[in-house]
Amino acid sequence: MTRITLSCTEPYAVRPFYAGGKPLLHDAPFWGMTLKKAGSMRFRWNETNGTRDTLLKEITSGGSASQNGAPCDPVPLELIHSKIVYSVSSASDTYGLQGDGIVTDRTSLMPVVTAADCMPIFFYERERGVFGVAHSGWKGTGIVTEAIAVMRRIYGTDVKNLSVALGPHIRSCCYIVDEERASYFKKNFCDDCVREYESGYANAKRYRLSLEKANLSLLEASGVRDENIAVCDDCTGCDERFGSFRRETGGDVQKPFTVQAAFCGWIR
Ligand SMILES: [Zn+2]
Structure with missing residues (x-):
C-alpha cells in the first residue's frame, strides 16, 4: 500500500492510481478532489450550483484534455449514504437518481460524488478499463465491496487488476x-478499526474510529492486492484546507458546510 497526500493550495488536486506500488501516469484515468477553497460542491437534482458547474467544466476540459482530446462529461449523483452503485454508459444515466457510487468503462465520462468527512473511494481496473468513485461514510461502509461486485458482474472485472485509492x-x-x-x-x-478514547471527563465511553482500517479490511476480503492500493493520509477533520461537516458545523445539520467533489476520469 502506498501512502500519499492530497494537501495542496489549489482549488482541487488530481492524483494517479497505483499498481504494483508504482503510480500509473500514462494510459490510465486520474482521480481527484476539490478542496475547501473551491467552495461547496453540494449537488441536489432540484438545486443549481454555478460554482460547481464552472469548476467541473474546468477539470474536465482542464488545461489538460481527456484521452481523445475532448472534454469529458461529469456524471453527477445525489447522495443518500447508501451502498447503491450504478454502472453507466452515458452522462444522463444517473439523471434523477440517488445513490453513492458510479462506475463506467467510458473514457468520455467523469463520475462525480461528493463528500465532507466521509471517505471517497476511487477504482480503476486496468484490463477492462473500468473506473469510478464511491462515497463511503459510516453508514455506507461496505459500498466498496458492492462497487467491486458491480464491476465483476457488469464488466467481468478481475480483482487482481484493480487499483483502489482511499481519499481524504x-x-x-x-x-x-x-x-x-x-x-x-x-x-x-x-x-482494530476502533479503539477507546481517553477523554478524561466523559461518563459514557468514546472511541476513535478508523474508516481506513474498516475499508482496508473489506478490500483485503475482496482480494484487492495491497500493492495496488493508495491511501490518503489527509484528515478532513483537522486540515483546514478541506471542508469538514464536523469541524464546520460541530455536528449541527442546520449549519452550512463545504461539500467537496470527488471525481475520477481520463482528465490528464
Ligand atoms: Zn484529524
Whole structure:
C-alpha cells in the first residue's frame, strides 16, 4: 500500500492510481478532489450550483484534455449514504437518481460524488478499463465491496487488476464515536478499526474510529492486492484546507458546510 497526500493550495488536486506500488501516469484515468477553497460542491437534482458547474467544466476540459482530446462529461449523483452503485454508459444515466457510487468503462465520462468527512473511494481496473468513485461514510461502509461486485458482474472485472485509492476523509485523530457505532464497526468490519478514547471527563465511553482500517479490511476480503492500493493520509477533520461537516458545523445539520467533489476520469 502506498501512502500519499492530497494537501495542496489549489482549488482541487488530481492524483494517479497505483499498481504494483508504482503510480500509473500514462494510459490510465486520474482521480481527484476539490478542496475547501473551491467552495461547496453540494449537488441536489432540484438545486443549481454555478460554482460547481464552472469548476467541473474546468477539470474536465482542464488545461489538460481527456484521452481523445475532448472534454469529458461529469456524471453527477445525489447522495443518500447508501451502498447503491450504478454502472453507466452515458452522462444522463444517473439523471434523477440517488445513490453513492458510479462506475463506467467510458473514457468520455467523469463520475462525480461528493463528500465532507466521509471517505471517497476511487477504482480503476486496468484490463477492462473500468473506473469510478464511491462515497463511503459510516453508514455506507461496505459500498466498496458492492462497487467491486458491480464491476465483476457488469464488466467481468478481475480483482487482481484493480487499483483502489482511499481519499481524504475524517481520520481517527478527529473521528470520535459512541459505543453503539464502535460496536457496529467491530462486529461488521474489524476489531482494530476502533479503539477507546481517553477523554478524561466523559461518563459514557468514546472511541476513535478508523474508516481506513474498516475499508482496508473489506478490500483485503475482496482480494484487492495491497500493492495496488493508495491511501490518503489527509484528515478532513483537522486540515483546514478541506471542508469538514464536523469541524464546520460541530455536528449541527442546520449549519452550512463545504461539500467537496470527488471525481475520477481520463482528465490528464
Ligand atoms: Zn484529524
